[in-house]
Amino acid sequence: xxxxxxxxAVSRLLHWTMAVMVLTMLCxxxxxxxxxxxxxxxxxxxxxxxxxxxxxxxVRFVNxxxxxPPPLPATMSRAERMAATASELAMYGLMLVLPLVGWGMLSAxxxxxxxxxxxxxxxxxxxxxxxxxxxxxxxxxxxxxxxxTFMAHFGAILFHTLIVRDGMLRRMAP
Amino acid sequence: MSTHLEAPVQTQRRPLSTASTVARLALIGVxxxxxxxxxxxxxxxxxxxxxxxxxxxxxxxxxxGVHAGFRRNHAKGVGVSGLFESNxxxxxxxxxxxxxxxxxxxxxxxxxSGGRPDVxxxxxxxRGLGLQFNLPDGEVWRIAMINLxxxxxxxxxxxxxxxxxxxxxxxxxxxxxxxxxxxxxxHPETVQAMNVIKGQPLASGFDNSTFHGLHAFRLVNSTGASxxxxxxxxxxxxxxxxxxxxxxxxxxxxFDALIAQIHRQPLRWQLILxxxxxxxxxxxxxxxxPAGRERVDxxxxxxxxxxxxxxxxxxxxxxxxxxxxxxxSPSDDPLLSAxxxxxxxxxxxxxxxxxxxxxxxxxxxxxxx
Numbered sequence: 001x002x003x004x005x006x007x008x009a010v011s012r013l014l015h016w017t018m019a020v021m022v023l024t025m026l027c028x029x030x031x032x033x034x035x036x037x038x039x040x041x042x043x044x045x046x047x048x049x050x051x052x053x054x055x056x057x058x059v060r061f062v063n064x065x066x067x068x069p070p071p072l073p074a075t076m077s078r079a080e081r082m083a084a085t086a087s088e089l090a091m092y093g094l095m096l097v098l099p100l101v102g103w104g105m106l107s108a109x110x111x112x113x114x115x116x117x118x119x120x121x122x123x124x125x126x127x128x129x130x131x132x133x134x135x136x137x138x139x140x141x142x143x144x145x146x147x148x149t150f151m152a153h154f155g156a157i158l159f160h161t162l163i164v165r166d167g168m169l170r171r172m173a174p
Numbered sequence: 175m176s177t178h179l180e181a182p183v184q185t186q187r188r189p190l191s192t193a194s195t196v197a198r199l200a201l202i203g204v205x206x207x208x209x210x211x212x213x214x215x216x217x218x219x220x221x222x223x224x225x226x227x228x229x230x231x232x233x234x235x236x237x238x239g240v241h242a243g244f245r246r247n248h249a250k251g252v253g254v255s256g257l258f259e260s261n262x263x264x265x266x267x268x269x270x271x272x273x274x275x276x277x278x279x280x281x282x283x284x285x286x287s288g289g290r291p292d293v294x295x296x297x298x299x300x301r302g303l304g305l306q307f308n309l310p311d312g313e314v315w316r317i318a319m320i321n322l323x324x325x326x327x328x329x330x331x332x333x334x335x336x337x338x339x340x341x342x343x344x345x346x347x348x349x350x351x352x353x354x355x356x357x358x359x360x361h362p363e364t365v366q367a368m369n370v371i372k373g374q375p376l377a378s379g380f381d382n383s384t385f386h387g388l389h390a391f392r393l394v395n396s397t398g399a400s401x402x403x404x405x406x407x408x409x410x411x412x413x414x415x416x417x418x419x420x421x422x423x424x425x426x427x428x429f430d431a432l433i434a435q436i437h438r439q440p441l442r443w444q445l446i447l448x449x450x451x452x453x454x455x456x457x458x459x460x461x462x463x464p465a466g467r468e469r470v471d472x473x474x475x476x477x478x479x480x481x482x483x484x485x486x487x488x489x490x491x492x493x494x495x496x497x498x499x500x501x502x503s504p505s506d507d508p509l510l511s512a513x514x515x516x517x518x519x520x521x522x523x524x525x526x527x528x529x530x531x532x533x534x535x536x537x538x539x540x541x542x543x
Binding site: 026032035036037038043110127134136163 | 187190195198199201202205206209210212213216217218224225226227228230271311312313314330490491492496497499500504508510511512514515516518521522525526
C-alpha cells in the first residue's frame with residue numbers, strides 16, 4: 001500500500017462526526033415525512049440536529065483554511081480530481097444550504113423553530129406562504145441530491161480501496 | 175484505469191485477476207445497493223401500503239375534493255383575534271409563560287369540519303376553534319379544539335378507516351351504510367364515544383359552544399413536577415340549545431351569527447385545566463376522564479375581532495396541536511403526532527396553491543351598523 005499523507009486529526013474528527021450527523025439527518029428526514037406516530041419525535045431531533053450541522057460546517061470550513069487537506073493521490077486522473085473536488089464542494093455547499101433552507105422555510109411559514117425548551121431561533125425570512133411552499137420543495141430536492149452525492153462519495157472510496165488500492169481511505173481513516 | 179497505474183506511485187500493487195476484479199466490483203455494488211435499500215425502506219418506498227401523512231391527506235381529498243388553497247379538513251372558517259388574560263392559577267402546574275398573570279395576544283379561527291370550504295352550515299357539523307397564543311418571550315402555543323367532549327377515534331388508523339368509509343357512493347351521493355356499519359363493528363370504542371357525544375346537548379352557535387382539547391398533555395412546573403392535563407374552553411355566553419332542524423337556515427347561518435355577536439360585544443371563554451390523576455388514560459381521546467377531576471380556571475379568552483380568510487392572519491397558521499411552549503409537553507396519545515404530521519402535509523399543499531375566495535367574504539364580516 002503506498003504511503004499516503006493523512007488529514008490532520010481535527011479534520012478527521014470533523015469529517016467522521018459530521019458523516020454520522022448528516023447520514024442520521026438524511027435518514028430522519030426521509031423517515032419523518034412518511035411517519036405518523038414518530039413524526040413529532042423525529043422532527044424534534046431534525047431541527048436542532050440541522051442547526052448543529054450548520055454550525056459545524058462553518059467550523060469545518062474555517063478548519064479547512066487553517067489545516068488544508070493533503071494533496072490527492074497521484075493515481076488520480078485529471079477527470080477524477082475534478083470529480084472529487086466537485087463532489088466535495090457539493091457536499092460542503094449542501095451542508096450549508098440545506099439547514100439554511102430548512103430554517104428559511106419555517107421562517108417563511110412563521111412556524112416556531114424550537115431547539116429545546118423555550119430556546120427558539122429567530123425568523124430569517126418574511127412571512128410568505130408561496131415562499132414557504134417553494135423552499136419546502138427545494139429542501140426535499142436538495143436532500144435527495146445530498147444522498148446521491150453521498151452515494152457517489154461512498155462508491156468512489158470503495159472503488160479506490162478495493163480496485164485501485166491506492167490507500168485513499170487511509171487519508172481520512174480515524 | 176490502466177493509465178492511472180502508470181502514475182508514479184511508491185509501491186506498485188500486483189494487478190487483480192479478472193475474477194477478483196469482478197468479485198470486488200460486485201461487492202461494491204452490493205454495498206451501495208444495501209445503503210440505497212435501507213434509505214428507500216426508511217422513506218417508505220418498500221411499504222407503499224403503509225398509512226402516511228400524504229395518504230391520509232389524499233383520503234380527505236378523495237372524500238371532499240381538492241379545493242385549492244384551503245385546509246384539507248375544517249376548510250370553512252373565519253379568523254378571529256383578541257387576547258388571553260391569565261389569572262396565574264396555572265403557575266402551580268406549569269412553568270409555561272402563558273400561565274403567568276398577564277395578557278397575551280391571541281389569533282384564532284372558527285371552522286366547520288370537512289374539506290369543503292363552501293359547505294352549508296349545519297348544527298351537527300363539528301365546530302372547530304384553533305388558537306395561537308403569542309407569548310412575550312417569542313414562544314408560541316397553538317391549540318386545536320372541537321365542540322365534542324371526546325374524540326370518536328382512538329388511533330390515526332381508525333380515523334383513516336372511517337374517513338375512507340365515509341366517501342360518498344357515486345350512485346347514492348351518500349356513504350355506503352354497510353361500510354360504515356362494518357367500521358363500527360370493528361371499533362366499539364367509536365360507538366361508545368358517539369354515545370357520550372350524543373348525550374351532550376348541542377349549543378345553538380359558535381359563541382355558546384364548549385370547545386375541548388380532547389387529547390391529554392403533560393404540564394411541567396418550575397419544580398419539575400409533571401401532571402396529566404386536558405383543557406376545555408367554557409363559554410361565558412349563556413347556553414341555548416340548537417334548534418332541532420337546521421334546514422331552512424341561511425347557508426352561513428352559524429358564521430353570520432358569530433360575526434354579528436362579535437360586533438355586538440366581545441365573546442369570552444374561560445380556559446379550564448382538567449387535572450388528571452395517576453391512572454387516568456392519557457393515550458385514548460375516546461374516553462373521558464372520570465367526573466370529579468380537579469378543574470382549574472386559569473384565565474379568560476376574549477375574542478373581539480373577526481376577519482375573513484382573505485385578510486386574517488389565522489389563514490396561514492397551521493393549528494398544529496404540538497406547537498407547545500416550554501412547560502407543556504405531549505402525552506402518549508398516538509393521535510397527537512399523527513395530527514401534527516397530517517396538518518403539516520395539508521399546510522404544505524395549500525400554501526403552494528393559489529387560494530380561491532372563501533365562502534365568508536370580507537364584505538360578510540364587516541360591521542353592519
